[in-house]
Amino acid sequence: MKTSLRLTMTAASLLALGATAANAQISNDVVRIGVLADMSGIYNDLSGKGAVEAVKMAAEDVGGTVLGKKIDVIFADHLNKPDVGAAKAREWFDTGAVDMINDLANSGVARAVAAVAKEKKRHIIVNGASNMGITNELCSPYAIHYAYDAYSLAHGTGKAVVAAGGKSWFFLTVDFAFGHGLEQQVSDVVRGAQGRVLGAARHPLGTTDFSSYVLQAQASKAEIIGIASTGADAVNAIKAAAEFGATKNQKLAALLLWIEDVHSLGLQTAQGLMLTNAWYWDQNDETRKFAKRFYDRVGKMPNMAQAADYSSTVFYLNAVKEAGTDDPDKVSAKMREMTVSDMFTKNGKVRVDGRFMHDMYLWQVKTPAESKAPWDYLKPVSTIPAEQAFQPLSESKCDLVKK
Amino acid sequence: MEIFGIPHQAFLGQIMLGLVNGAFYAVLSLGLAIIFGLLRVVNFAHGAFFMVGAFIAFLLGRNLGLGYWPAMIAAPMIVGFAGIIFERFAIRRIYGLDPLYGLLLTFGLVLVMEGGFRVAMGSSGHPFPTPQLLRGAWDIGFMMLPVYRGFVILIAVVVCAGTWILIEKTRMGAYLRAATERPDLTQSFGINVPLLLTLTYGVGVGLAGFAGVLAAPIQHVNPSMGSDLVIIVFAIVVIGGLGSVLGSALTGLGLGVIEGLTKVYYSEASTTVVFLVMALVLLLRPAGLFGREEA
């Protein structure tokens, strides 16, 4: 018993020591950014190494230091599991001195991490997920939803397809937050235009054999098969639809298609598909310049999330510089005052619910004849102004929004 | 025309797809049943060998330019050989122990193989092209059946029938059956039972590798493609009756169809229905549908 008492006392003195060390002004003398990405799974191409490189490029472009303190970029793989992602984020905030977490591809992970960020009062910037919860029930002064969301996709691709006459829909939906959210948003748009939703087939993340789902879609006799999934899931669904002859009588609407997806489908299969993206590498000189640098480092063209990873990291670091501290509350206030004008967007601004407001664009996949070079895949259709692209504040369920 | 309120097109189509899945189950459970019958080892690594078969076919094609047909012969042989080595150096040491240890040993092997391929090849899948000869689709009235899937059903039936004939009608098969029932007696007749055990394991996992090659064009080649499959195939072998070779192959096809039917009415439950059937069968008919009650 004596031994344990003495040990407890030693522990108490150690505690005092630890407490003083943790009270230093600029937290831990380092501004550390964690990239929590899918490094190995189905969204690896969309986030993964490219996301880490984009954030590193941002840190370098800011000069490697902010307020005289080193900027450190670390990364981890969330394995597309919310529990893994949340545990990692918690550990980073608790012991890793991480100030901001970026990317967060996968809606389930993003939701779980948003909850941790709110609890721990630290910053996250969501670029790889579309879930509306980030700026609604899970909103906090510390979470920013930067690149795109389900609302903007539905009001881009969804609206365009409905306007072109697609009135009855059947969804092939990936069975987690992302798919459900997207299906729901598009359904609202379809019903708003007097269209009908005939049903949905839910498939698990990472499904490779879509045959039975495609059969269900065929049996529904819907005009449009809405593909509420992305990455490899969407690619496989589109291929299976072609294999089983669904494309003969029905049209496909891929609700979130990435430049990489077009790349792996090939233009022959993908031509004519509509897609909503916030950013495309071949938009103007600035985007091409960034894309070239990115390509030299990663070996492929950046997508909208990776461009947003870069843009949002520069934005965060500038806000730290302006605020003169990495104190989360002060940085948060600063970020809601500043505007962003860079290669990602012009005059972008963070709204009170954490939504980053910028224009979105509707694109169409080129035909093989129109494509002049590798990665030359998209042609612009229209611009969706920020106010129409994102959920109006009046519909927000975020408790930061004063009504 | 409708069947129980479902358009017959969807109904028959799902059953057809169920048959395709059932074909995989049949080939896989066949190997698992042979191994359990003779070695009394629950081979948890069966799904992993399935995955390795697919990967070998993929790598042979990518790195050596070997086509689909040669790969279909080569990949199962390589997998079988790997199995033989594992039997010689590991499984052999645990014969006669509680079956739990066999399960644990092969479970360890699963971790090593899946982890290894994840490190070497990444977790996201690699697409595998359908062989030129089998592209396109047949219009069979109620659905467009891709030629390749039809081929899978056909070849699975051929392989299962071949294995059955091998076991029931040949001298080799007779040894095998004898060794299954009375290993000690068989040994005393001068038959090399340990060798028979080794070969059996090799053939069993070779069949799994073969199923892997078959599945590659349909499923994409990825390290976890066999991971959930293994417990389904387990369930099938248990339903069919542990050790009953024909029983497990038939049960495999049958459960594929049941899965297909479930997809028509309650799609979400399709991966679970196998376990429901297994629980019912085990409680009502403990030795399985085709098995004999053991002493």
Place this chain on the structure above:
Amino acid sequence: MALVYRIGLPLLIAALIAVPFVPQLIYPIFLMKVMCFVLFACAFNLLLGHAGIVSFGHAAFFGSSAYITGYALRDLGLTTEVAILAGVLFSATLGALFGALAIRRQGIYLAMITLALAQLVYFSFLQAPFTGAEDGMQPIPRGKLFGLIDLNDDTNLYFLVLVCTGGGLWLINRIVHSPFGQILRAIREHEPRTRSLGYAVERYKVTAFALSAGLSGLAGSLKCVVFRLASLTDVHWHMSGDVILMTVLGGMNSVFGPAIGAIIISALRHYFDALGAWVTIMVGLVFIFCVLVFRRGVLGELSHYLAVRHPAKEQKNA
């Protein structure tokens, strides 16, 4: 051995009490997770080691308790201790049900029935509206213990987990060394003879199932409170495989052997996290090695070694 316990135990307890005050040394949340798995593995071993029953469905108890606790905390707004109790009761009941069905068979068939039932439980939670399916159930408030102690404070929570784990282990130790535990071992060694002595074997087995499930549930509930999240990982059959792995690795013929297995596996996964899939390979190799040459498990081999080395001393102390 006894000497080791006499000095080691107080030292261990003292060290565990000190941990939350030196977070630089070891991350308290990680340690809480380890404790959950320690409890889980030891609870599982009540069946495997002491009753000789192989269950391949323990994830069902671990996970369902996590979900029930989460539901009680988040949607019903109950206090933490009530929520945990609800989870434990639920999984104990589930365990009794599993047991009643599964013990009609033996060996590998029994294991298969538990697997099948666990898959049905997995499916129920996948489909149930309150679980959030693939997204996991989150965020779950940690709540206040007895409505008084705020568990959002990691130190408070740490001591709750420590006390619960300690209590759980103490209970397991009591069960194993009670007459009930002896009867379980008798059943394991020779079931017909035990039956002929007049013991209602079935009733003992079902009780063992319920106890093991309830304690596994306690571990699941605690994990859910710690991470504020319950997810499908907890009910997936991989979790059932994991707990077998921990138990066999640590040594299933002892009370606390599985604890060592749980610590080793959790530590491997935590500290070599950055190596990604290499960890899986390492765990697999350790496991193969363990089955081939190390069948008594870490603690089993250790006490065997000590017993061979110092047979006299061991006898004197015993």
